[in-house]
Every structure is written in C-alpha cells, then in structure tokens.
Amino acid sequence: AQRVTQPEKLLSVFKGAPVELKCNYSYSGSPELFWYVQYSRQRLQLLLRHISRESIKGFTADLNKGETSFHLKKPFAQEEDSAMYYCALTDQTGANNLFFGTGTRLTVIP
Amino acid sequence: NAGVTQTPKFQVLKTGQSMTLQCAQDMNHEYMSWYRQDPGMGLRLIHYSVGAGITDQGEVPNGYNVSRSTTEDFPLRLLSAAPSQTSVYFCASRPLDREEKLFFGSGTQLSVL
Numbered sequence: 001a002q003r004v005t006q007p008e009k010l011l012s013v014f015k016g017a018p019v020e021l022k023c024n025y026s027y028s029g030s031p032e033l034f035w036y037v038q039y040s041r042q043r044l045q046l047l048l049r050h051i052s053r054e055s056i057k058g059f060t061a062d063l064n065k066g067e068t069s070f071h072l073k074k075p076f077a078q079e080e081d082s083a084m085y086y087c088a089l090t091d092q093t094g095a096n097n098l099f100f101g102t103g104t105r106l107t108v109i110p
Numbered sequence: 111n112a113g114v115t116q117t118p119k120f121q122v123l124k125t126g127q128s129m130t131l132q133c134a135q136d137m138n139h140e141y142m143s144w145y146r147q148d149p150g151m152g153l154r155l156i157h158y159s160v161g162a163g164i165t166d167q168g169e170v171p172n173g174y175n176v177s178r179s180t181t182e183d184f185p186l187r188l189l190s191a192a193p194s195q196t197s198v199y200f201c202a203s204r205p206l207d208r209e210e211k212l213f214f215g216s217g218t219q220l221s222v223l
Contacts (some may be wrong), residue, residue: 009150011185044153044214052210095141095160096209097168099141102152109217 002027004087004101012107013077021072023061023087023102031062031089033070034098035061038084047072049087057081112136114217116201123191123222131218132188133201139213140206142184143168144176146197147217153200159184162208191222 003026013019025031035047048056050063050070062074070087087101114177119130135142143158155168173195175187184203188195201215 006152031123032208041112044113044202046210046212047143049210057192089183091208095158095166095206097143097158098212099155100145102150 006101139203
C-alpha cells in the first residue's frame with residue numbers, strides 16, 4: 001500500500017529564510033509525486049509535480065528514489081507562501097487516485 | 111465556467127440524520143472523487159468514479175454512499191450521520207488520463223452533533 005509521510009505538522013520560518021517541507025513516501029512501484037497547496041480561503045490547488053521538474057512560485061522539489069523523498073524547497077520564503085502544503089502520490093494503477101500526506105502548515109514570519 | 115461546485119458550504123446534523131452533499135462539475139471530466147479533510151489526518155479518499163455508472167471505494171468508504179448517474183454530478187450520501195463524520199468534505203474532478211489536472215471544489219464543512 002502507498003503511504004506519504006510529512007513529519008512536520010507546523011513549520012515557521014522568517015521572511016527571506018530558506019524553507020524545506022519534508023515528504024517521504026513508501027510505494028512498491030514508481031509513483032508520481034505532487035505538491036498541493038491550500039492558501040487561506042482558497043481551494044486546494046496543484047503546486048508542482050515531479051515529472052515536470054519545473055519551479056513554481058520559486059518552489060522546487062526533487063524526487064530522491066534512494067531516500068524515497070520528495071522535499072519541497074524554496075531559497076527565500078515570502079509572506080504569501082504561508083499556507084497548508086500537502087505532498088501526494090498517485091498509485092499508478094487503474095484510476096490513478098491521489099493519496100495525500102497529513103500536511104504541513106507553513107507560516108512565514110514577517 | 112463554474113468548475114467544481116459543492117453545496118452546501120456548511121451543514122450541521124444530529125446523530126442519525128441523513129443528508130446528501132452535492133457535487134457538480136461543468137468540465138466534462140470523467141473522473142470524480144470525494145475526500146474528507148481532518149486535522150492531523152490530511153485528505154483521505156472516500157469514494158471515486160471513473161465515469162457515469164461506475165463508482166468504487168477509496169480509503170475510508172464506511173458510512174458513505176455515492177452514485178454517478180451523469181457525468182456532471184457525484185453526490186455523497188450519509189445515511190446515518192455519526193459524530194466521527196464531522197469533517198470538511200472536498201469533491202474533485204479531472205480528465206481520466208490527466209491526474210495532474212485535479213480540480214477541487216471549495217468544500218463542505220459538516221458538523222454532526
């Protein structure tokens with residue numbers, strides 16, 4: 001069975017400081033991994049996916065198969081980055097359902 | 111273009127009552143799903159559907175029923191509400207072969223007393 005672990009429920013950083021949100025996964029096959037973000041009073045939305053290997057809003061995430069990790073990083077945090085972040089994976093079988101981690105609430109302190 | 115529309119936004123039920131959470135999408139998406147969001151638990155998949163007439167169970171299906179009579183609608187039914195079903199419920203839809211194109215509704219906050 002697939003599992004996504006986000007060890008930090010809460011994370012606070014100062015504006016301008018680097019931020020790293022941790023995500024580890026367990027899955028027997030080759031998962032597809034995503035980061036979703038939920039800003040205050042907004043809908044959950046896709047931030048980035050590992051296949052695209054792109055940077056969105058300054059965030060990047062690299063899939064490390066050896067460590068089974070997909071940590072989200074940004075070199076300089078901004079106040080508008082404050083949000084709930086979810087790591088997720090699809091099971092790559094049948095419907096490719098999305099399975100989420102427990103989420104990390106990031107607060108960027110001015 | 112409304113996207114994914116959920117109604118109601120808020121609901122309070124008494125234990126044992128039944129209700130239906132509505133979800134509609136206007137993007138002609140084959141795939142639709144329901145999640146519940148609980149503090150410390152993240153989002154957990156309740157039920158999903160890959161097309162009209164097809165539904166299947168997710169991680170936490172007990173206490174919930176779904177049906178998919180049309181492509182647009184995917185209602186979630188609570189037959190006998192329990193306090194453990196107090197949660198925020200999200201509906202989502204996407205094209206069947208585009209898992210990165212998952213669009214979420216704005217959520218329904220349900221309290222069961």
